[in-house]
Amino acid sequence: MPAATGFQIAFLVFAFEFFSMLAANALAPLLGWPASSMELLGQLITFSMAALVLLGIPRLRRYCVAELRVPVPTTATTALVAASLIKLSIPFAVVGGVVVHAFATGSSALLASRIPTVDPVLAWESTLSPPGLLRLLLLSWFVGPVIEELVFRGLLYRAFERQWGWVVSMVLTSLLFGLAHPNRILAAALGSIVLIWLLRRTGSLRACVIVHVTYNVLISWPALGRLLFTAPEGVPTNPSTWAIPLACLAFASVAVPACIWTARRAALPDGTGQFTTSQAVGGT
Numbered sequence: 001m002p003a004a005t006g007f008q009i010a011f012l013v014f015a016f017e018f019f020s021m022l023a024a025n026a027l028a029p030l031l032g033w034p035a036s037s038m039e040l041l042g043q044l045i046t047f048s049m050a051a052l053v054l055l056g057i058p059r060l061r062r063y064c065v066a067e068l069r070v071p072v073p074t075t076a077t078t079a080l081v082a083a084s085l086i087k088l089s090i091p092f093a094v095v096g097g098v099v100v101h102a103f104a105t106g107s108s109a110l111l112a113s114r115i116p117t118v119d120p121v122l123a124w125e126s127t128l129s130p131p132g133l134l135r136l137l138l139l140s141w142f143v144g145p146v147i148e149e150l151v152f153r154g155l156l157y158r159a160f161e162r163q164w165g166w167v168v169s170m171v172l173t174s175l176l177f178g179l180a181h182p183n184r185i186l187a188a189a190l191g192s193i194v195l196i197w198l199l200r201r202t203g204s205l206r207a208c209v210i211v212h213v214t215y216n217v218l219i220s221w222p223a224l225g226r227l228l229f230t231a232p233e234g235v236p237t238n239p240s241t242w243a244i245p246l247a248c249l250a251f252a253s254v255a256v257p258a259c260i261w262t263a264r265r266a267a268l269p270d271g272t273g274q275f276t277t278s279q280a281v282g283g284t
Contacts, residue, residue, distance in 0.1 A: 006160035096249030
């Protein structure tokens, strides 16, 4: 069987997304789910379908198991910490970019309305509700990161890399990962760059899963999500009010390009030579 191309995999990913949206629209009224839970239902359908495909097709199952079996090198602690910090800074950096643009255009008085925030009471109620706990514990903290890493960094990145090399693959995979997260396209795309850097530096998809889970746990409510989704205290027109987003913007502006630059050479776990990526799905 010929190897699947990156665009074939990408088409299947977004076909799943589209089908899940249609299925959620059809099933929600039958199940009595409120409109606010439509996204959750769509995610449940998407991840369920993806899991069935990845586990149900023998060759895909063997490939996924082989990818997840590659251990994280014992020397990769620094890379794991760095990737986690950079990825965590990105959503705050996006807010910082909005703040800089507002001050540069003289519209800082509108910042409070331009940056969406949530009511802490409503956020707690949503998080502790049965749908909220299902989304948080099952989809965000466990199933979601594993499925997304297998599909995007394990399959899609590998397929594009085989066709056009790692630079084009990093760009295409990250763009598609961003589009798969329409509510946070830029943050997801930049986060994907960091995860691909980590994959190339460690040779282990398991490392990407660890950082992905860490990010999802820490960015959720009420951890760092409290800072990200709650308006900062102070006068919106005072730059010091936005100290955290601005500091993260400065950090990410250096760290993400540094990831791209240092990813040009993928290190072996033992530090010698060029890391050879695992065989792409469909290969012999």
